[in-house]
Amino acid sequence: MGYYYYGYGIDFAYYGIVILSLFLGLITQSYIKRKYERWSKVDASFDGTGADVARQMLNEGGASSVGITSVAGHLTDYYDPRDNNLHLSEENMRGGSVASVAVACHEAGHAVQRAKDYAPMRVRTALVPVVNFSQNVWMLVFLAGVFMNAVGLVRIAIALFAFSVIFQLVTLPVEINASRRAVQFLETHGQGIDRQGAKEVLTAAALTYVAAALVSVVQLLYLMGRTDRRD
Template sequence: MDILGPYTPLILLIFVASMLIQAALTRSYRKWSGVRNARNLTGAQVARMMLDENGLTHVPVNAVPGNLSDHYDPLGKTVNLSEGVYGVPSVAAMAIAAHEVGHAVQDKVRMPALVLRGKMAVPLSLGMNLAPFMVLLGAVLHFSGLLWVGVVLFGAALVFHLVTLPVEFDASRRALAYLNGRGLSGGGEGQKGAQGVLTAAALTYVAGFAMALAQLLNVLGIARNND
């Protein structure tokens, strides 16, 4: 019985790298959360301005509890900003708020990658809860059918992460273009700070994709070894 695949060390390495990336994001967020943006606008105000200018006056901006819990809800059509973003006039708050509105704009124009990600999210979340058990049971019982079901589910997760990358990168591109185009970033250090926060956030999605790839390779190795 072999339940540890050949890529287990790679998974551990990527896990450590992802922790370092998350720490870098936290440091960048904390640094630029303490720096006021050039226009002294809160995250909620920036979000409202960007939404209105993109014809999304019907989309509300809500405050939600938590730290870095900001997100756009495509079902409820709401932009949800964390406590450290909603009412704070910082460079970090400005960048994160504009990024979430970027997703709202993507939804308005029906960006294909965003639509696909939305359709995959619910069934994939259910499948990924079962995938590790499929692989474990298949390896323990030497039942290759269960193993290969697990492989398919991990493969679907990789596709989800792959689709997520252009969605997140595009939202950041829209955010920076808006902030710079309206002079909200203030140029110089403000622009550098906004870009730094969004770049650090983007790297977390790259790490997520790398982890999904390593996991898929690992379960493929397990499946082949147990055939």
């Protein structure tokens, strides 16, 4: 035939994936929001703020050189290995609720992972530049492949997309392990209420990563299946 048509228009499987993605995103986002709100009304058993407790966890985890700064927004907290700082949202930095302490310690958990050279963290950090590139270009390459009717380009696009799927899969153990470190720290230094709340908030947070990874895997399998059938 020679004519390669990807047929990306009306496809129920594709719309199924879009709906699955929106549905899981909505469910997991509202779940974490609900858990966070509930536990942000409960005072942690610690005297200090989220930043204070995170500082203690950093010091004990061999990551005392890590800085703590604030970042604007709600649930925007992250650890950046490039500047070696925890970036905590105002409410978690200055607040002393179970939710604030849990999130702050989760981010401290990432810094401790780095200090202890935790392997999945190292892999994830190494993948960041590759993924930044592949996430930006895969769709362009894909569309170019479809319009130019070039199956080779479509294959390259799918390989690029696969990188972000691998990245999301590597992210899962990193996130779960950071939460485990946080819960462990709160368990040994705080009280039952801290452990209970942290477990609920951080499990909800982990579910958002699991849902995102699941959608990506399904999307990748779909793209691979579509391309095979066109051979």
